[in-house]
Amino acid sequence: MTPPTPPPPEAPHSGVAPTHAAHASSSSELRPVPLVQANQDSAVGSRLRVHGWVHRTRSSGGIAFLVLRDATGQMQVTAKRDVLGEEGFARTEKALVESALIVDGVVASDRRAPGGHELRAERVEVVHTAEVFPIYAEQTEEFLLDHRHLTVRTRELVATTKVKAEALRAARAFLDQEGYWEVTPPILSGNAAEGGSEAFELEYFGQKAYLGQTAQLYLEALIYPLEKVYAIDPSFRAEKSRTPRHLCEYTHLEAELAWAGMKENLDIQERLVSAILHQVAERRKEELELLGRDPKELRSIEPPFERIRYEKALEILQGQGFDLRWGSDLATAEERAITLERTSPVFVTHFPKELKAFYMLQDPDDPRTVMGADLLAPEGYGEIIGGSCRETDIGRTIAQLEARGIPRAPYEWYLDLRRYGSVPHAGFGLGVERVVRWMTRREHIRDTMPFPRTPSRLLP
Ligand code: ATP
Ligand code: MG
Numbered sequence: 001m002t003p004p005t006p007p008p009p010e011a012p013h014s015g016v017a018p019t020h021a022a023h024a025s026s027s028s029e030l031r032p033v034p035l036v037q038a039n040q041d042s043a044v045g046s047r048l049r050v051h052g053w054v055h056r057t058r059s060s061g062g063i064a065f066l067v068l069r070d071a072t073g074q075m076q077v078t079a080k081r082d083v084l085g086e087e088g089f090a091r092t093e094k095a096l097v098e099s100a101l102i103v104d105g106v107v108a109s110d111r112r113a114p115g116g117h118e119l120r121a122e123r124v125e126v127v128h129t130a131e132v133f134p135i136y137a138e139q140t141e142e143f144l145l146d147h148r149h150l151t152v153r154t155r156e157l158v159a160t161t162k163v164k165a166e167a168l169r170a171a172r173a174f175l176d177q178e179g180y181w182e183v184t185p186p187i188l189s190g191n192a193a194e195g196g197s198e199a200f201e202l203e204y205f206g207q208k209a210y211l212g213q214t215a216q217l218y219l220e221a222l223i224y225p226l227e228k229v230y231a232i233d234p235s236f237r238a239e240k241s242r243t244p245r246h247l248c249e250y251t252h253l254e255a256e257l258a259w260a261g262m263k264e265n266l267d268i269q270e271r272l273v274s275a276i277l278h279q280v281a282e283r284r285k286e287e288l289e290l291l292g293r294d295p296k297e298l299r300s301i302e303p304p305f306e307r308i309r310y311e312k313a314l315e316i317l318q319g320q321g322f323d324l325r326w327g328s329d330l331a332t333a334e335e336r337a338i339t340l341e342r343t344s345p346v347f348v349t350h351f352p353k354e355l356k357a358f359y360m361l362q363d364p365d366d367p368r369t370v371m372g373a374d375l376l377a378p379e380g381y382g383e384i385i386g387g388s389c390r391e392t393d394i395g396r397t398i399a400q401l402e403a404r405g406i407p408r409a410p411y412e413w414y415l416d417l418r419r420y421g422s423v424p425h426a427g428f429g430l431g432v433e434r435v436v437r438w439m440t441r442r443e444h445i446r447d448t449m450p451f452p453r454t455p456s457r458l459l460p
Helices: 081-093 141-146 155-177 216-226 262-283 285-290 295-299 310-319 332-339 394-403 409-416 432-440
Strands: 047-060 063-069 074-080 100-109 117-128 201-204 207-211 228-236 249-258 306-309 346-349 366-370 372-377 382-389 425-431
Touching: 047 074, 047 117, 063 081, 063 100, 074 081, 074 100, 081 117, 155 228, 155 249, 155 262, 155 285, 155 432, 216 228, 216 249, 216 409, 216 425, 249 262, 249 432, 262 285, 262 295, 262 346, 262 372, 262 382, 262 425, 262 432, 285 295, 285 432, 306 310, 310 332, 310 346, 332 346, 332 372, 332 382, 372 432, 382 432, 394 409, 425 432
Parallel strands: 074 117, 306 346
Antiparallel strands: 047 063, 047 100, 063 074, 100 117, 201 207, 228 249, 249 425, 346 372, 372 382, 382 425
16 A cells, blocks of 8 residues: 655646746846756746756857756756856856856757756856865775765765655655654663663763663653654664664664554554555656666565564574574574565564563563564665564563663663553564665665764764
8 A cells, every 4th residue: 555645845846937038138037946847848948047056067169068956956058158258158167066056048958968958058147166076986985985075965875865755754654644643752861772782871961871772662651642653763873893784873763553463563564664665666766776776676565574483584594504593693694694585575573582672572372482573675685673562561571671680770660651551562663774775775874874873983
C-alpha cells in the first residue's frame, strides 16, 4: 500500500512566468523561476528571470556559455558581448565557478544544452564573484571530507540529500496515516539507555549526563497516553570500531506501539520500509539513477519480508564456513553473508537474550531467546532496524537490569511504567542513514550524511 503523497517540492508553482513583450520593458517585475521550469519546451520564447550558481563556464569570441545550477536543476545561459555591453559582458566572463548570478533572458531550444534549452541573457547581475573553487575531480577523500561544507554542492551529495529528505517525508506520511503521533523525546538524559560503553558522557551542571543512544524508554512512557508514537531524532553512539555502516551521530526513526506483539511489530516495519522505498522510487527517480540505483529494484520490494530465526541463520553461516556457535553475535561480515545474494530484506528473529538489551521480552516458548528481530537489507548492506516486544513485568525487568549489572536508580522512573497500566507493547528503531545507504548504494554510510560524525571527524 502506498501512502498519499504530498505534492512534489519541485512541481511548478504557477507555471512559467508569463512574459510577453508588454512586460518586457520592466525587468524589476520579473520573479525568479526555478531552473527546472525554465528548462522546458513550454518556456520557449518566454522572457524570464532565473538565479543560481555557476556550475561551468567558458567563453570565446564575445560569447560566454555558462551552466547555472539551482536547487531544482541546471540550465545553460549564453551571454553575448553585443547584448550585454562591454562592461556587463566583462563581469559575466569573470564570474568563476560557484559565482552567484541573476539572469534575465529569453528561453530558446538548443539540443546541445543540458536539458535541451538555453537562456539567452539580456541582463546579468553578478551577485557574488567567487574565488577559485577548491573542489574538483581527483582530490583525496580526506580533502573532500575536510571541505564538506563545499562538497555538499556536488551532484552526488545533492542527490543523496534529496533521497534522504524524500525518505523522511515518506516515513512521516506513512506513520501519520497509520495513526501514529510524532513526539519529541529528550536527547540529553541521565540514563545511558542500554547501560553501554557506547554512550557519550558529558557534564550537566555538575551531574553526569549522556547523549541519547535511543529514545525508546521515553517512547514507551508515551504509549500510555498516545498508544502509537514515533520520533525522528539524532542518536549518538561512541562507535570505536570503524565500519562503513557506523556513524557516531545518526538519524534514528523510532516507533513504539501499545497492545502489540511480534506480529504487529514486524508487520508495521515491513510496510514502513516498503512505503519509503516506493515513494523514493517514484519521486526521486533521477537522483537514484544518478547514484547507480535502478528505481525498479526498490519498487519491486513488497511485504511480507522473509523471517528466519537466529538459530537458522547460524546454520546457514556455519554452512558457509563461519566459525559460530549459539550466543555468537552477527556482525558486519555475517550479515553481509546472509544478505549478499538477496534482493529483498529479511528479518532475523529470536536472538539469544544475552545478546540483546535488558528490556526485551523473553520468548515463553524458548526462554533462551527474546521476541525481537533485526531487519537486514539485501545486497550485503545488513541491519537497518532493530526491534522487539518489551518486557512488561516489573520483577523480570529488575532481574534483567541486575543480571547485566546496570544500576537501578536511574531506571526507577522506567520501572513505574510497569506499575501503572502495563500492557503488551513493542517497538523498533530504524537507522535512516542505513536505509539511505542501501537505497543509494553508497559504499560508506558517511556519504548519506551532509556533515558526518566519525571518531576522527568533528569539523566541519
Ligand atoms: P549494529 O549491530 O549495526 O551496531 P545495533 O544493534 O547497535 O546495530 P540498535 O541499537 O538496534 O543497533 O539501533 C537501531 C538501529 O539504529 C539499527 O538497526 C541501525 O539501523 C541504526 N544504527 C545503530 N547504530 C548505528 C550507527 N552507529 N550508525 C548508524 N546507524 C546506526
Ligand atoms: Mg551497535
